[in-house]
Amino acid sequence: MSISNSLSNALSGLTAAARAAEIVSSNVSNATTDGYGRRVLETSSATVGGRGAGVEIVGVRRDVDPQIVADRRLADSGVAAAQVTADFYNDLQAAMGLPDAGDSFVSRVSKLESSLIEATSRPDSDMRLAEVVTAAKDLVGKLASVTDAIQLSRSRADQRIAQNVETLNSNLANIADLNGQIRLLAASGRDASGLMDQRAVLIDKVAEIVPVRLVEQEFGQVAVFSTNGAGLVNGTAAEFGFTPVGQIVPEMTLTSGALSGLTLNGQPLSTSGEYAPLAGGGLAALFDLRDGLAVEAQRELDAVARDLIERFQDPAIDPTRIVGDAGLITDNGGVFDPVNEVGLAARLQVNALIDPDQGGALWRLRDGLGASAPGSVGDSTLLMTLSDALTDTRSTASGRFAGGTRSMSGLGAEVLSFAASELQSARSAESFANAKGATLRQAELEGGVDIDQEMQMLLQVERAYAANARVVQTMDELLDTLLRI
Incomplete structure (x- = not known):
């Protein structure tokens, strides 16, 4: 994999992680808001010419149980x-x-x-x-x-x-x-x-x-x-x-x-x-x-x-x-x-x-x-x-x-x-x-935003962000080394 491809993959990961963090914060802040549907970031692997090109944000899904609602x-x-x-x-x-x-x-x-x-x-x-x-x-x-x-x-x-x-x-x-x-x-x-x-x-x-x-x-x-x-x-x-x-x-x-x-x-x-x-x-x-x-x-x-x-x-x-x-x-x-x-x-x-x-x-x-x-x-x-x-x-x-x-x-x-x-x-x-x-409202809330789950998701997002940031830093160091040769 080339350095440019590595940077592109890492940058797409940073973008996805930032978007995921934004969604988690929205879920937490609206946990008790009437009508709010929990957001879920949908992603998929990106490809260019049959080769991996990082992560692609497909969209944001509003996650509710239509039958309970x-x-x-x-x-x-x-x-x-x-x-x-x-x-x-x-x-x-x-x-x-x-x-x-x-x-x-x-x-x-x-x-x-x-x-x-x-x-x-x-x-x-x-x-x-x-x-x-x-x-x-x-x-x-x-x-x-x-x-x-x-x-x-x-x-x-x-x-x-x-x-x-x-x-x-x-x-x-x-x-x-x-x-x-x-x-x-x-x-x-x-x-x-x-x-x-x-x-x-x-x-x-x-x-x-x-x-x-x-x-x-x-x-x-x-x-x-x-x-x-x-x-x-x-x-x-x-x-x-x-x-x-x-x-x-x-x-x-x-x-x-x-x-x-x-x-x-x-x-x-x-x-x-x-x-x-x-x-x-x-x-x-x-x-x-x-x-x-x-x-x-x-x-x-x-x-x-x-x-x-x-x-x-x-x-x-x-x-x-x-x-x-x-x-x-x-x-x-x-x-x-x-x-x-x-x-x-x-x-x-x-x-x-x-x-x-x-x-x-x-x-x-x-x-x-x-x-x-x-x-x-x-x-x-x-x-x-x-x-x-x-x-x-x-x-x-x-x-x-x-x-x-x-x-x-x-x-x-x-x-x-x-x-x-x-x-x-x-x-x-x-x-x-x-x-x-009351029973159905409770069931709806239980299927909505779970603060503990969101906090766990935020930890995963932080790890992903840190990992992608480390890749960017490594590629930067590698480019510096190549330029000094």
């Missing part, structure tokens, strides 16, 4: 969806209150029951009658406050959907832009790993909103699809459309057209069901909350309100009422019509005829809503009838508990038990999703 992203989607559901049922239970809480729905029913019993024992006491009115107003007020909480959850979900769609569109556009930049670098033989890291971070953010799968393409590009096949990025970025509303009330639904659905590139996109194009992530969970879970919860609450109003609307309870007049509890001041059940829980009111705050008189609780003048102050017949109407078991007309016979307090307990059961299931799903995500 894909599984972790799916887990992130599951965590986001589970959190949405668990948070909703937690808020619902808090709004309804636990049975032993003084302001819970069940406690409010019990308070009305006890106030009627106390009034029965002293029908002449205006104080006892006033307690009945107050307890009734507290009960219908509780139903209204739970309705407000449910509709607030729907409104917040609607706003979060809008935010997610905006974030999704921005990230998808940036991914498509990075794909183009990566293609240019890779086609020219330059290292695009840094841009790939940026793209990985964006894909992670998208995965929390929509579960994704990737398809590798030429020159380092990737196509992004939802797990159910919706195209998100394939050359160009998809564009989602959504129009949020302000305040949501029970009557507003997606079917009625009062709420916005989701569009993909201008075309309507289904958001419900296991096989919906975007099913499985945080965005689908928000639609499910707004259009499914919360609607179902409101339906159960309205069924309770219907049961309550119909107990006192029975004409047989108060013979002084004219047929068609409202009972003790009214639908916004009037008679309840079964075809108008949606949102009933928010419309319940105590009959103005017995409420002094609305110009009514307390004695009508004792003497009848249709009575024109006070009767015997010792007559507790109507109060006993009202008490029996509240505590008697009757067939529930609507909701998931329709057909069963329950007292008012029993029905309230059933609905609360339903909310608690759903919350427990949602929390279990959330715990499982979090545990799965």
